Amino acid sequence: MKRYIIPTLAILAAALLVIGCGGRKKAGAGAAAAGAEADSVAAQQVKEDSLKMEKKISELPEEPVFDIITNCGTMTVKLYSGTPKHRDNFAKLALDGFYNGILFHRVINGFMIQAGDPLSKDEAQKSMWGTGGPGYTIPAEIKPEYNHKKGALAAARRGDAANPYRESSGSQFYIVQDERACAQLDGAYTVFGEVTEGIPVIDKIARVETDGRDRPLSPVKIITIKLHE
Numbered sequence: 001m002k003r004y005i006i007p008t009l010a011i012l013a014a015a016l017l018v019i020g021c022g023g024r025k026k027a028g029a030g031a032a033a034a035g036a037e038a039d040s041v042a043a044q045q046v047k048e049d050s051l052k053m054e055k056k057i058s059e060l061p062e063e064p065v066f067d068i069i070t071n072c073g074t075m076t077v078k079l080y081s082g083t084p085k086h087r088d089n090f091a092k093l094a095l096d097g098f099y100n101g102i103l104f105h106r107v108i109n110g111f112m113i114q115a116g117d118p119l120s121k122d123e124a125q126k127s128m129w130g131t132g133g134p135g136y137t138i139p140a141e142i143k144p145e146y147n148h149k150k151g152a153l154a155a156a157r158r159g160d161a162a163n164p165y166r167e168s169s170g171s172q173f174y175i176v177q178d179e180r181a182c183a184q185l186d187g188a189y190t191v192f193g194e195v196t197e198g199i200p201v202i203d204k205i206a207r208v209e210t211d212g213r214d215r216p217l218s219p220v221k222i223i224t225i226k227l228h229e
Contacts, residue, residue, distance in 0.1 A: 056095055057088050059144065065196070065228040066094055068106070071221045072205050075198035076228055077153050083141040085088070086155055086192035093171055094225035098134065104220040105129040106174075111181045111205045114156060115222060116172035129215065130172075137167040141190045148182035151175065151195035151202060166190075177206045 018074075061082040067074050079087040093099060103120035103139030106115045107113045119125045119132035138155065148154065153175055168190050175195060194200065208216045 011024055021111045047099060053092055053096065059092055060227075063087075064091055066091070066225050067228050068099075068225050069218070069223045070200075070201065070205070071199060071223060072208075073201035075195045075201050078196050079153075080143075080144050080146060080191075082146065083190060085138050085194035086190055089138055089170065089175070090192065093134070095227075097224070098168050098171065099225045102203055102222045104216065104222070105211055106214050107206060107208060107220065108177075108214050110178050111147060111206075111221075112174045112176050112178075113202060113205045114172065115173040116156065116169065118171065123124075126215075131193040133172060134170040136170045138190075140166040141192065141194060142166065142187060143191070144187065144189035147186045148176050148179055148189075149194070150177065150179045150192060151193065151199055152179075152191050153189040153193035153217050154185070157189065160188075175202055177202050178225050180185070 063078050064087070065076060065078050067076050079090060081147060083086065096150050098118070099116065101121050102115055102118060104115040105117055105120040114130075117129055117132040118134070120129050125132075137157075144154070156172035156174055157163055157166060157168045160166065166188065205216075205220050208218065208220060210216050
């Protein structure tokens with residue numbers, strides 16, 4: 001009888017091994033199915049969020065008004081109907097909270113103030129400030145009726161050599177402080193709105209102390225951009 005003990009145990013162990021492997025396969029398949037389902041749910045959520053945002057944008061007036069709330073005060077801006085791509089993009093980013101916590105990373109007194117780079121939220125990426133964005137550009141909408149007057153809201157972009165079609169940054173913008181200094185930009189950059197209230201805030205930001213790269217020594221931060229009530 002003893003001679004059969006080892007073979008029997010071996011057969012039993014092999015059977016358990018087969019069952020165990022099958023269990024692991026089933027568990028692995030279950031995990032994969034759960035992962036695929038999670039991905040599907042996430043994709044569906046993204047689609048639903050996108051549709052909700054499109055609906056919000058479609059319900060805005062032709063020239064919506066937003067408040068740019070900063071730690072230096074609030075500027076109220078009106079977006080132009082004549083630049084719909086820039087209008088809708090700015091509105092989407094603002095409503096989505098994209099600008100929350102972003103800095104005015106470039107400030108030149110007697111010229112303009114610039115913001116909109118998401119990299120400016122991270123001090124560790126300071127050397128890269130001014131190069132960030134949402135990962136896309138916007139076709140130029142340069143209109144002769146929209147010029148660089150004081151308070152004009154315009155889209156930043158790369159220079160003509162690298163950007164011959166003058167496509168705008170997907171998120172970076174600047175606000176004109178001195179229209180005489182900025183007049184040279186007319187016809188070359190997309191102006192898509194204007195400050196209607198809070199002009200003194202532009203001057204306040206423009207006067208902050210900056211370093212050799214025109215970056216404020218004390219952070220000038222966009223707390224949020226929201227629809228004007």
